[in-house]
Amino acid sequence: MSCLDIIADYGLRSIGLGERLLPRSDFTLCHQFTLIGSGMIWNIYFGTLALTSGFILATLLALGKASKNFFARKLSGWFIFIFRGSPLFIQFFFAYFLFLSLKQNFTFLSPLTSAWAGALFVLFCNTAAYSGEIFYGALQAIPKSDLEAADAYGMSGFSRFRRILWPTMLRLAWPAYTNEAIFLFHATTLVFFSSFPAWQQRGDALYYASYFADKTFNPFIPYPILAGYFIFLTLILIGLFGLANRKLNIHLPKDKHTKIKFRIRLIR
Amino acid sequence: MFEFCANPENLSRFSWLSCYLTTPKHMNLFYSVGTVLLLLVLTAPTALLFGFGGAIMARSKIFLIRLTGNGYISIVRGVPDIAFFLFFVIAIDQLFEWTRHKILCPDWNEPIRQGNDFVVCSIAKLPLSSSPQWIHEIYGFLLAVFTFAIVFGAFTANILYGAMRAVPKTQIETAFSFGMTERQVFHRILVPQMWIFALPGLGNLWMILIKATPLLFLLGVEDIVYWARELGGTKTAKFTSYPHGDWRVWYFLGLLIFYLAFTRISEALIDALTRILSRGTATLGSDLQRQVGR
Numbered sequence: 001m002s003c004l005d006i007i008a009d010y011g012l013r014s015i016g017l018g019e020r021l022l023p024r025s026d027f028t029l030c031h032q033f034t035l036i037g038s039g040m041i042w043n044i045y046f047g048t049l050a051l052t053s054g055f056i057l058a059t060l061l062a063l064g065k066a067s068k069n070f071f072a073r074k075l076s077g078w079f080i081f082i083f084r085g086s087p088l089f090i091q092f093f094f095a096y097f098l099f100l101s102l103k104q105n106f107t108f109l110s111p112l113t114s115a116w117a118g119a120l121f122v123l124f125c126n127t128a129a130y131s132g133e134i135f136y137g138a139l140q141a142i143p144k145s146d147l148e149a150a151d152a153y154g155m156s157g158f159s160r161f162r163r164i165l166w167p168t169m170l171r172l173a174w175p176a177y178t179n180e181a182i183f184l185f186h187a188t189t190l191v192f193f194s195s196f197p198a199w200q201q202r203g204d205a206l207y208y209a210s211y212f213a214d215k216t217f218n219p220f221i222p223y224p225i226l227a228g229y230f231i232f233l234t235l236i237l238i239g240l241f242g243l244a245n246r247k248l249n250i251h252l253p254k255d256k257h258t259k260i261k262f263r264i265r266l267i268r
Numbered sequence: 269m270f271e272f273c274a275n276p277e278n279l280s281r282f283s284w285l286s287c288y289l290t291t292p293k294h295m296n297l298f299y300s301v302g303t304v305l306l307l308l309v310l311t312a313p314t315a316l317l318f319g320f321g322g323a324i325m326a327r328s329k330i331f332l333i334r335l336t337g338n339g340y341i342s343i344v345r346g347v348p349d350i351a352f353f354l355f356f357v358i359a360i361d362q363l364f365e366w367t368r369h370k371i372l373c374p375d376w377n378e379p380i381r382q383g384n385d386f387v388v389c390s391i392a393k394l395p396l397s398s399s400p401q402w403i404h405e406i407y408g409f410l411l412a413v414f415t416f417a418i419v420f421g422a423f424t425a426n427i428l429y430g431a432m433r434a435v436p437k438t439q440i441e442t443a444f445s446f447g448m449t450e451r452q453v454f455h456r457i458l459v460p461q462m463w464i465f466a467l468p469g470l471g472n473l474w475m476i477l478i479k480a481t482p483l484l485f486l487l488g489v490e491d492i493v494y495w496a497r498e499l500g501g502t503k504t505a506k507f508t509s510y511p512h513g514d515w516r517v518w519y520f521l522g523l524l525i526f527y528l529a530f531t532r533i534s535e536a537l538i539d540a541l542t543r544i545l546s547r548g549t550a551t552l553g554s555d556l557q558r559q560v561g562r
Contacts, residue, residue, distance in 0.1 A: 081528070082524075082528065085527065085528045085531045085532060086479070086524050086527040086528050086531070087478075087479040087480070087481075087482050087527055088479075089482040089483060089485075089493070090482055090493070090520060090523050090524055090527060091524070093493065093496075093497075093516075093520045093523075094517065094520035094521060094523075094524050097500070097514070097516040097517035097520055098517045100514070100516075100517070101514065101517050186347075186348035186349065187348070189348040189350055189351065190350060193350070193486055195497075206348065206350065206351055206354070209351065209354075210354055213354065213355075213358060217358070217385060217386045218381065218386070219354070219355045219358040219359050219362075220359065223351055223354065223355040226347075226348075226351050227347040227351060230347050230348055230351070231347060
């Protein structure tokens with residue numbers, strides 16, 4: 001069987017297209033590359049959707065935490081505290097069993113017990129909390145003079161937010177937010193290890209990598225392949241966020257640009 | 269545990285719960301909290317040691333050592349960390365067994381990797397297949413500690429490397445001008461001064477380490493996640509005197525609260541430590557403190 005056949009059979013295996021059974025013996029390098037790469041579809045799915053939807057909630061949370069309204073402040077503060085203070089792994093478990101018991105009373109919630117919706121929801125809340133805290137910090141760091149200038153121009157309310165607060169907040173937060181995005185993508189590998197079932201063995205990249213490691217008892221091939229895929233994904237992300245960073249800094253002289261520096265922060 | 273627990277069927281709600289939570293199986297859950305704490309206690313100093321070694325290597329003047337140090341620091345970037353956990357736990361095990369195999373059975377001539385199997389001679393097995401269950405458990409736990417220490421050591425190395433570079437150059441130069449040797453400068457000036465620069469990063473890392481402890485479950489250790497799943501599942505009256513439905517959501521709520529409290533307390537302790545250590549240093553932290561003290 002040539003490698004192209006394998007790609008045709010397993011290239012989209014993680015979303016249920018192609019061969020039904022996973023390979024059981026005679027694992028070739030091509031098998032491992034194809035199947036682990038196919039699993040990356042899920043990582044990208046979770047990462048992209050959680051990041052974009054989480055961005056909106058994060059902005060609201062940051063504004064809420066900085067607001068003068070007591071309830072908005074407390075609510076966003078607690079939301080951020082709960083999701084940043086506890087391990088994502090436990091959040092997944094808790095959410096899964098919560099959805100499982102809610103399903104019995106509210107049948108329309110049953111999609112939440114499967115990974116595509118339930119895990120996405122948890123990741124959405126989690127990234128919203130982490131980025132909310134980043135945005136809140138940036139909001140506090142906005143120079144007073146910017147706001148005074150806005151006042152002097154007679155801006156207020158929403159137009160002040162849209163033209164001054166929000167762009168400046170994003171510009172200041174962007175380097176930290178880039179790291180958050182990278183680690184969100186890394187965190188998506190936890191999904192199928194935390195009770196969310198990989199229905200018909202449709203799992204993510206790490207799911208397949210550990211499948212191969214279990215079957216061959218040789219971790220030295222699947223995990224480096226996985227690592228390669230993720231380094232590649234990380235580089236793409238840094239590139240994309242770098243482009244956005246340039247756009248955010250476009251009005252400033254070159255030496256005032258905020259630099260994206262890759263910093264570490266692993267598990268959440 | 270309590271005497272009134274002898275017949276759980278006709279107890280009031282509260283005493284039923286107090287009996288339920290003290291069954292021998294639940295004791296395992298509480299012991300596994302001890303496992304988590306033990307992991308933290310063992311991993312933190314080991315990772316600090318690894319990190320210190322890594323940072324020193326990354327500063328070395330010899331190219332090859334510097335490369336190794338930098339490689340170690342950057343290896344865990346860009347790749348999901350649980351991939352490392354899953355990788356190292358098998359890889360280290362195989363490394364140990366392979367080394368013992370080479371030493372203990374030198375005249376074994378079959379290949380070690382036979383297709384999908386990893387075969388070493390029986391006296392090289394770790395732990396020996398004849399050893400009792402608790403040795404297997406301890407070996408598994410120590411393997412997990414070692415894995416955590418390697419991964420977190422790399423992060424610590426990164427922080428300490430940055431902290432060593434943050435120590436003001438003038439301090440080092442003054443020490444040299446007093447005629448101290450390189451060794452003395454390192455011991456008397458650099459290392460004592462770097463801690464305050466490393467503290468925010470290390471504090472952050474400690475929080476991350478706490479939040480990483482549930483991953484023990486993935487390494488095959490019977491930790492709190494394991495017992496919460498085990499005890500929370502539906503129990504029928506046939507097998508236990510404390511039948512209940514699916515309570516896993518409550519168990520995990522308990523774990524969630526446990527971790528929230530744990531990180532919160534750690535945060536307060538780290539803040540206090542920062543205040544103590546930044547006394548008398550020329551950093552923003554101590555400046556702020558002075559202002560508050562006024």
